[in-house]
Amino acid sequence: MYVTRLSLNNFRNYEDEKIEFDPGVNIVYGANGMGKTNALEAVYYFSQGRGLRGPGREAIRYGEERAGISLDFFRDGREYTGEIIFEKKTKKIYLNEIELKKTSQLVGRFVCVLFTPDELSLVKGSPEVRRRFLDSSIIPLRPVYLSALMKYNLILRQKSALLRRGEYGMLPVFNQQLAEVGAGIIHIRRAYIEGIKEIAAKVQYDISSGAEELETVYNSSVRPGESRAETVSLLLEKMEAMEESEKENKICFVGPHRDDITFRINGRPARGYASQGQQRSIVLSLKAAQTELIERETGESPVMLLDDIMSELDRSRRDFLREKISGKQVIITCTEAESESMRGNLIMVENGKIKGR
Ligand SMILES: Nc1ncnc2c1ncn2[C@@H]1O[C@H](COP(=O)(O)OP(=O)(O)OP(=O)(O)O)[C@@H](O)[C@H]1O
Numbered sequence: 001m002y003v004t005r006l007s008l009n010n011f012r013n014y015e016d017e018k019i020e021f022d023p024g025v026n027i028v029y030g031a032n033g034m035g036k037t038n039a040l041e042a043v044y045y046f047s048q049g050r051g052l053r054g055p056g057r058e059a060i061r062y063g064e065e066r067a068g069i070s071l072d073f074f075r076d077g078r079e080y081t082g083e084i085i086f087e088k089k090t091k092k093i094y095l096n097e098i099e100l101k102k103t104s105q106l107v108g109r110f111v112c113v114l115f116t117p118d119e120l121s122l123v124k125g126s127p128e129v130r131r132r133f134l135d136s137s138i139i140p141l142r143p144v145y146l147s148a149l150m151k152y153n154l155i156l157r158q159k160s161a162l163l164r165r166g167e168y169g170m171l172p173v174f175n176q177q178l179a180e181v182g183a184g185i186i187h188i189r190r191a192y193i194e195g196i197k198e199i200a201a202k203v204q205y206d207i208s209s210g211a212e213e214l215e216t217v218y219n220s221s222v223r224p225g226e227s228r229a230e231t232v233s234l235l236l237e238k239m240e241a242m243e244e245s246e247k248e249n250k251i252c253f254v255g256p257h258r259d260d261i262t263f264r265i266n267g268r269p270a271r272g273y274a275s276q277g278q279q280r281s282i283v284l285s286l287k288a289a290q291t292e293l294i295e296r297e298t299g300e301s302p303v304m305l306l307d308d309i310m311s312e313l314d315r316s317r318r319d320f321l322r323e324k325i326s327g328k329q330v331i332i333t334c335t336e337a338e339s340e341s342m343r344g345n346l347i348m349v350e351n352g353k354i355k356g357r
């Protein structure tokens with residue numbers, strides 16, 4: 001899978017620009033604040049239906065009413081063009097000029113794996129960072145998962161509003177809906193973690209020359225049942241048990257929005273014990289596992305998006321990453337100084353303008 005062209009129209013700090021990509025290594029470079037991450041974000045939109053920062057409005061260039069991005073890419077030897085039009089409150093999505101009704105119809109066509117410095121906090125940061133990793137990994141593989149998440153979040157907001165207002169009449173209805181949609185999410189997440197944990201452990205073992213055994217454990221509000229129906233009842237039971245506390249605190253305590261992942265290295269929780277280097281290795285191991293799973297399931301290599309990550313890694317981890325991305329299309333952002341030592345299609349960005357080499 002590879003991208004050939006990205007067009008940006010009133011997107012972030014870009015007015016009207018096109019970027020042509022090579023099937024190999026592409027290096028987007030420039031000073032801070034010039035628009036490197038914005039360009040990567042535009043590509044990322046096509047795999048997730050959402051951006052890196054904020055819900056979507058902020059994609060529109062300051063002072064403008066609408067923005068548009070389009071991406072030409074090849075998959076299975078076929079060419080596709082995706083287009084997203086942002087308006088103040090809505091987003092329109094097209095694939096090969098046909099309008100799609102739902103974002104979930106877009107995701108899954110174009111698949112990329114993103115590495116950002118933000119994710120270096122995956123191990124020690126808040127559970128939200130880990131849930132975001134999980135969601136963004138699953139979305140391109142299971143488009144229905146995105147629909148489930150959106151539905152779940154909507155019901156969750158409604159239930160939270162109820163709790164805040166202290167009107168409990170509809171509570172059982174919302175609990176039932178949350179448990180049903182939530183159980184689906186939990187089962188997909190569990191299956192995904194089952195899918196990556198062995199691969200991640202093997203990679204961690206290799207990076208550490210056999211010194212580190214990585215365990216990845218899914219922690220949900222309830223231990224998932226054998227069947228989805230069983231998980232629904234387990235969730236409902238827990239919601240009932242927590243009802244008084246939810247009313248008192250006006251917070252929804254039960255469900256996959258509270259999920260987390262625990263990492264252990266040689267049996268010890270990484271959150272409390274892992275060194276900086278070990279944390280970085282865990283992130284690399286997870287990303288490598290994510291990439292491998294995509295290749296297994298789709299038969300294609302994802303496009304690798306590397307946002308300013310090389311400078312964050314030491315020599316051996318950098319070499320490891322280079323080896324993992326070789327043979328795939330890579331779009332990497334870095335500063336001018338770093339770009340000097342890199343080989344590939346050089347794309348310079350200056351204040352939202354593409355300057356060529
Ligand atoms: N909607 C918008 N309209 C106009 N400008 C925007 C918009 N959203 C963000 N920006 C601007 O884009 C710039 C940031 O771009 P970006 O994050 O891509 O920079 P970068 O080149 O990756 O920088 P760094 O090297 O610091 O990571 C900021 O100057 C920000 O003000």
Ligand SMILES: [Mg+2]
Pocket residue numbers: 036037038307308
């Ligand atoms: Mg940046």
